[in-house]
Amino acid sequence: MIPVPLVRRLIKLKFKLKRSKIFALAFAVILLAIILALLYMYAENVNFFTALYWAVITMATIGYGDVTPNTLLGRIIAIFASIAGIATFTAFVSILAEYFLSGSIRRMMGMHKVKFKDHYIIMGRGESVESALLELKDAISNKQAENRPIIVVLPDENERKRLNLPEETEVIIGEFTNRETLERVNVRDASHVLLALDDDSESVFVTLMIKQISKAKVFVEVLKHESVHLLKQAGADRVITSRTLTGRLLASSIFEPEVVDVIDDITTALGDYDITSIKVQEMEGKTFREAFEALYPRGLFLLGYAKDKIYLIPPLDEKIPPGAKLLVIRSTR
Structure with missing residues (x-):
C-alpha cells in the first residue's frame, strides 16, 4: 500500500509541473499565432489585426471563411x-484539462490552498472540532456571529472520515505544526483560530507559530489545568479547560442530574435552550429590573451583563452601563 503522504507529494509535484507546462504552451501558442499573422500579413498585404484574426481562427480550425488567402504563399502558410x-x-486543451483535474484531486484530498480573508479556522481532532463547527455555523445562521468562511484543518483523511462534518465543509489536510499547512489555510489573514488538538504541548507550539505570523484571535481547548498559564504566555486569547468541566459535570450527575441536563442544553445552540450574549442599545441606562421586564416578553431571560467582567444577577436597581453585553437564555424551538 502506497503511503498517503507520498501520494500527496507526488500529486503536488505533478501539479507544479503541469502548471509550468500550461504557461509554456500558452506562450508557444501566442507566439506561433503572432508569427503566422506576420507571415500572412506579408503574403496577403492585409493589416496586422486582420492577419492575427485569420491566424487564430485557422489554428483553432474554426474557419469562418470571411478571410481567405488569395496567393500561393498565403495558402502554404x-x-x-x-x-x-x-x-x-x-496539446494545450489536454494539459489544461489535466491541470483542472489535478486541482479537483488536490481539493478532494485536502491539499489545496485557500485565499479567504477574515475567515474562521478550526484545527484539531475528535468531536470538539465537529461540535465547534456546528455551533459556529448555527451562530452565523442566527446572526450571532459574523458570516465568514469556515476552514477545518484535520491531521489526516481518517480523521475526516471519522467525523460527521457537513458535506459543504472546506477541509484542509495537513500537520498542525507544519508552517506550510498554516500558509495553505492563509492563517495570516484569518480573524479567529480555534484549536482542539488533544495535546497541550502541541497546542502551545501551534499557538506560538500562529501568533508569529498572524493577528488572529486564538482560542484553545486545553486538557490540563497547568497548561493554561503556558498557553496564555504563548499568546492564546482564551483558554478553555475542557476536562475540568467534564469532571465537574460527571460528579454533579450523582447528586444534581437536572443541573447537568440544563448546562448540557444551554451550552449548545443545538439544544432547546441557548445561553448567549446580545447587545441591545435601548437597554443601556435602564435598571436590571426594567431590562428584565422589557426582554422577558421577547422570550429572553436576562441573567446579567458583561462589561469589564461578568455580572450575574445584579441588584434590581443597578443600571446597565453603556456598551455592556446582556447575558440571556433564549428558546431555540
Whole structure:
C-alpha cells in the first residue's frame, strides 16, 4: 500500500509541473499565432489585426471563411497554420484539462490552498472540532456571529472520515505544526483560530507559530489545568479547560442530574435552550429590573451583563452601563 503522504507529494509535484507546462504552451501558442499573422500579413498585404484574426481562427480550425488567402504563399502558410494549430491547441486543451483535474484531486484530498480573508479556522481532532463547527455555523445562521468562511484543518483523511462534518465543509489536510499547512489555510489573514488538538504541548507550539505570523484571535481547548498559564504566555486569547468541566459535570450527575441536563442544553445552540450574549442599545441606562421586564416578553431571560467582567444577577436597581453585553437564555424551538 502506497503511503498517503507520498501520494500527496507526488500529486503536488505533478501539479507544479503541469502548471509550468500550461504557461509554456500558452506562450508557444501566442507566439506561433503572432508569427503566422506576420507571415500572412506579408503574403496577403492585409493589416496586422486582420492577419492575427485569420491566424487564430485557422489554428483553432474554426474557419469562418470571411478571410481567405488569395496567393500561393498565403495558402502554404494556411496549410502550415492548420497543422500547427491542431497540434498546439490539442496539446494545450489536454494539459489544461489535466491541470483542472489535478486541482479537483488536490481539493478532494485536502491539499489545496485557500485565499479567504477574515475567515474562521478550526484545527484539531475528535468531536470538539465537529461540535465547534456546528455551533459556529448555527451562530452565523442566527446572526450571532459574523458570516465568514469556515476552514477545518484535520491531521489526516481518517480523521475526516471519522467525523460527521457537513458535506459543504472546506477541509484542509495537513500537520498542525507544519508552517506550510498554516500558509495553505492563509492563517495570516484569518480573524479567529480555534484549536482542539488533544495535546497541550502541541497546542502551545501551534499557538506560538500562529501568533508569529498572524493577528488572529486564538482560542484553545486545553486538557490540563497547568497548561493554561503556558498557553496564555504563548499568546492564546482564551483558554478553555475542557476536562475540568467534564469532571465537574460527571460528579454533579450523582447528586444534581437536572443541573447537568440544563448546562448540557444551554451550552449548545443545538439544544432547546441557548445561553448567549446580545447587545441591545435601548437597554443601556435602564435598571436590571426594567431590562428584565422589557426582554422577558421577547422570550429572553436576562441573567446579567458583561462589561469589564461578568455580572450575574445584579441588584434590581443597578443600571446597565453603556456598551455592556446582556447575558440571556433564549428558546431555540
